[in-house]
Amino acid sequence: MPSSEKERRAKRRSRDPSPSRGQQGGCWDWSCPEMRRRLEELYFREQDYIRAGSEDSRQFWAFFGRLQRFQTLKAKGEPAVWAPPARADPSAAPGLAGLPREYDPCYRINLSVLSGDVEGLARGRRGGPRQGPGVPAEQRSQFRAALLHYLDFAQKQSFAKLAKLQRERAALPIAQYRDRLLRAVAQNQVVVVAGDTGCGKSTQVPQYLLAAGYSHVACTQPRRIACISLAKRVGFESLHQYGAEVGYQIRFESTRSPATKIVFLTEGLLLRQVQREPALPGYQVLIADEVHERHLHSDFLLGVLRRLLPARPDLKLVLMSATINIRLFAGYFGGAPVVQVPGRLFPITVVYQPIPQEEALAASGKPERLDPRPYLRVLQAIDHKYPPEERGDLLVFLSGVAEISAVLEVAQAYATHTQRWVVLPLHSTLSIAEQDKVFDMPPPGVRKCIVSTNIAETSVTIDGVRFVLDSGKVKELSYDPQAKLQRLQEFWISRASAEQRKGRAGRTGPGVCYRLYAESDYDAFAPYPVPEIQRVALDALVLQMKSMGLGDPRTFPFLEPPPQSSLETAVRYLREQGALDRAESLTPIGSLLAQLPVDVVIGKMLVLGALFGLAEPVLTMAAALSVQSPFLRPTRTNPDCATARRPLESPHGDPLTLLNTFNEWVQVKSERAGSSRKWCRLRGLEEHRLYEAANLRHQFQVLLRDHGLLEPVQGPRDSYARQSRHRERRELHRLRQRHEETGGRTRKVLRLQEGEAGSSSDEGASGTGPSGVDIQDVKFKLRHNVDELQAASGTALSSHQFALLKLVLCRGLYPQLAVPDQYNSCRKDSDQIFHTKNKQGIVLHPTCVFASSPELLQATEEKAEPGRSRGSQEGLSSRHQLLAFVSLLETNKPYLVNCLRAPALQALLLFSRALDTSADCTRLVADSWLELCVPDSGAALRLLSTALQLRAAWEGLLNRQLEGRRGEPGHRPDPREVATLRQGLLEFLQQKVQYSLRRLTALEKQNCYVGPQTVAAAPGLPGLFQGAEMTPDEEKGGYRVAEFLTYNCLASETDLYSDCLRSFWTCPHCALYMPFTPMERMSHESSCRPRPQEAPLEEAAESSAKATALQRPYHCDACERDFLFTSTEILRHRKQHQ
Amino acid sequence: MDSHKEAQPKGDFECQLCGLTAPYSYYGQKPPNTHSVVLLEESYVMKDPFIPDKDKFLILGSQCSLCNRRVCVGTECSLFYSKRFCLPCVNENLREFPLEIRQDLEKRKSHSKSHPSKKADART
């Protein structure tokens, strides 16, 4: 109760003398806090049913106030309830004989309270009744009577809830089918339950199965949020009060325990379980819910289960679906029986309002902007037709965020004018607090207008919607397997989606659905949406199939097979990425990647980072790249965000900006508890995504540890630290429990103008419990070892580590590379374009650091010497850069998302799958699309042969690391070799060689190679490339020197004979001076090269994996050495130099 | 010492009149962990599932003091007037009850006729 009201009431009471006051002659004031406190001391003690200061006691006093007023209203003269008659002992007389003749409401209460004085009396302890600090007997008995009434009232209230719950369950359409369903499940291995929105299948079927004696039930859901809410709901309905019989399990959270009888989990998670235990021995019944949504995981899961069923004849499978395409599912499982349940929707009137031809034409001049007028007309029509007292909100379905802002703008202007609407956007890139507003209530006489993407079609259910406005459009990612490109395109929705959208208007009462298309359009819609498996990249799927031993994905009996080309692209991609070998079997790295629930490139980074002791920053980046970007769209109203973000931006690229952001956030969290939310808000960051990244990071860390790629953590060593950590955790647990008891977020009443720019009121309100505790922060601290995280994120990387880190990222991302267009320096900042091997004319995503600072990518930083002739020297630089990117996204334009810059020559020499050279190696072609010309042939040869050695060493160490991860430390990579490789890579990166970089033209690509030659004999040059066998390349011509290197296969007029031409050369190692052909020179150099210098042992030992969790690699610039130090050790070390 | 023992389900309570079924964890007059509260009849009790506090209990029902039927505390099935009586028994012995109770029953009867049970909200 708001305190102001309390005060008003107290005043009123003191003005109007209540009967009880009258009787007492004014010496007792019920509203006086001191009087109340005295009573609480007597009756609400620590051991009592109601405790002083609790929520319960507040409710009691509110009840007490109501009771007093009720008594006042009651006819005067009647005996007040306050004074109960002396009780007859009810058990004294049997049957009706002992009924009190004189009626009193007190006789209707079936409980009693032994408290304070009474208890003392009853037990005869502590020397008889306590007098209490001045509470007269009459008030005591009045209070006691009120207390009994209150307890009785609370009992009635809870019992009414219980009865209502059971009534509702029985009234659900599915309840009628309970027995039929259970019979079908008993008699068949697979049963399909088909029922529409509101039939109750998701909540009831699991309970029916439990009640019928099944246990170990798993129910899969496409969405994490549904797992949580269903577990809550089912737990609530089944009144489970004896621990966790109903639980859920999602990516980062589990409430599962040995007592759990039913668990709600995501499809992806169940698939991971199949991967570990193919027969799923832990389950007796599997329920696959919402299979009609046809998510990738759902389709695949059905395929896996179909294979599993014959091996597990005791396993039951229940498929649950809307009444969409039921025959497909039943047929896939050999004609499984279908239990069809009618939905329960109120009637919905459909109004077709196609956009008039002339208006559509006028708008088509600017196809990128949606015309909001037809939408506004519907708002007006509703205002015109329905009086404001008739409640009911409007839900508008649009295809995307741009469309939402177009409609929002005019709708908000209209709302301001009429004062009859609160307009709110809803899409997944909004902050959680903004999303939650759609659940709040509008003030009386005002409707909510929620302008949403198709997120509100199935994922988010908003009560109180009476009107639906359907644009008929959806934007979906479609996948172009050739360009390996995700495209966000606008489509007409399917009839099934249109019906789903319509249904949202009829959940709580009859509704109206406005469709901005013609009925004939509707009839022409596809019946169902395109299943996800037919429109997304299948890399992860194929990888998972391989690791499950499901054989050739091309022949797997899918529910509906994906396009063959998508499968081929996925297989090819996995081979390129080194996850599959030539025979399409999993490589060691591939089998590890299959267990990481992330994109292949990100998984590769994790493995690569572990080798160089860069696990901590790589874990962070991999996690941050795997969740939605925490950077919210810059809003016009808040230009300060951009300024505040600037210090976080890295000139090297977005992954490093994410690293900075995460690290900074962790520091803020650990240093200034509770202020991280504000810190995020000022920078336009969605903190929730940082929490997700922290969770994912932890998961990666555990996975890497499980696979022996990271050392296990050691807990705090001294007992003091352990104890204080323990104490802290106990306090956090208490906070969380308090939060849960008070129920978390409650619905608020929206203000008019809510959602309008500038008025957003999420000033840290959501997620804050009544006590002002940031519950997300509490959960974060419970889940993570903050000290460890802080140590990991608090140390700055040395320049060497930084260079290696970029190299690791780049190797992970390879071959996702883009090259700047050669004319970029003449273009405006925003018009910079880039090319990948398969796709031309790509732009940078606006959030990319290089979009705002394109000069970072320019190679022509070296002062062009005046007077130096351009011409053949044009384009020469030692600073050409490539962009490695995480993904390619096409909306209205193709965008590079999450870019990192890398030195072009070094990256290509180290990572290209195919490197082709001319005879003198001054011309190199990488992966048949990028040409590098290094005029200094000596330098070219030197770089090439270094790259060859580095690649061999790196590959060897990586393989040893992956093979040795099964626990035997003897198989671990030799730390000395790792240190040598580190050193070699760093030196390689520092090479400054002038070269040019360009894409080959289509014609050049065609005539790139000399082709097979008639001279078949390999040149007799033993020792070239360290004894690599040289075989003539049958396709390109020239000689294969290594898997990735083909020597002298490039067609060119000038170097036809160059491989025979000898020139004088001095070997830098043995000072031999004589004429060599380029190949002889390479051969000599590689055989003459001294053994790679061994890194000093000390350093080697330091970089071995003995690091404790708090140690971080540290490079001291003063003594130019790398160490593994804790934060305090770093300080100590620094002091030495002062 | 841990005084808060987790209640174990003892079985299902089922009202013999309306069929309401719920698991109960205690039968008697002194539910565990409720200290100062005692019940005036032997009752079937569960932890109140609607209140997070685990010491709050909910009385489901008890036996009719006349016919020994197990009945829930719902007003459609029974009433308490110093003892528990199922409604069939009350109706048989209406005269034995005070006027207030008879009026109350009469009111309830006409009320439930004019207001059929409310609609339940839909869920998938």
Ligand SMILES: [Zn+2]
């Ligand atoms: Zn009953």
Ligand SMILES: [Zn+2]
């Ligand atoms: Zn009876």
